């Protein structure tokens with residue numbers, strides 16, 4: 121059905137039809153859901169916005185501030201969806217600062233943290249679409 125009627129509810133149905141026609145979202149990070157280039161951009165944004173607290177190598181020197189690698193990554197990230205981590209960071213980090221980074225920058229930082237923790241990269245950049253991010257599970261990288 122290609123006809124779109126301009127009433128709010130029906131237009132939504134029309135939009136859903138378009139979405140269904142696209143490729144399904146990957147189900148886990150094993151598929152390689154972001155690019156190295158994106159993770160590199162994320163590294164620069166991490167240095168500028170997060171490293172002062174969480175450390176250059178994702179290891180913080182302050183006991184009050186969690187690492188973002190090793191055990192902290194294993195327990196805080198593996199088994200969650202990318203959306204969960206993306207939304208948490210977007211809503212709360214850096215603490216006590218009004219949201220100030222664009223969504224795509226937050227997501228690039230998330231891909232950097234994933235890459236740093238040996239989650240595989242792939243051919244296509246990840247977009248800041250929460251509905252898609254909700255479907256992608258963070259899976260432990262191969263040993």
Ligand code: HEC
Pocket residue numbers: 166169170171172173174184185186187188192196209212213214215229
């Ligand atoms: C001013 C210091 C500071 C800055 C800057 C900061 N954080 Fe945090 N972060 C904290 C503190 C303190 C906590 C622990 C308290 C909490 O969870 O709210 C935390 C917690 C976190 C957690 C949860 C860790 C876990 O294991 O549950 C993540 C993820 C995180 N920060 C990511 C980031 C990212 C990404 C940035 C940059 C956009 C950032 N933080 C910037 C201080 C900071």
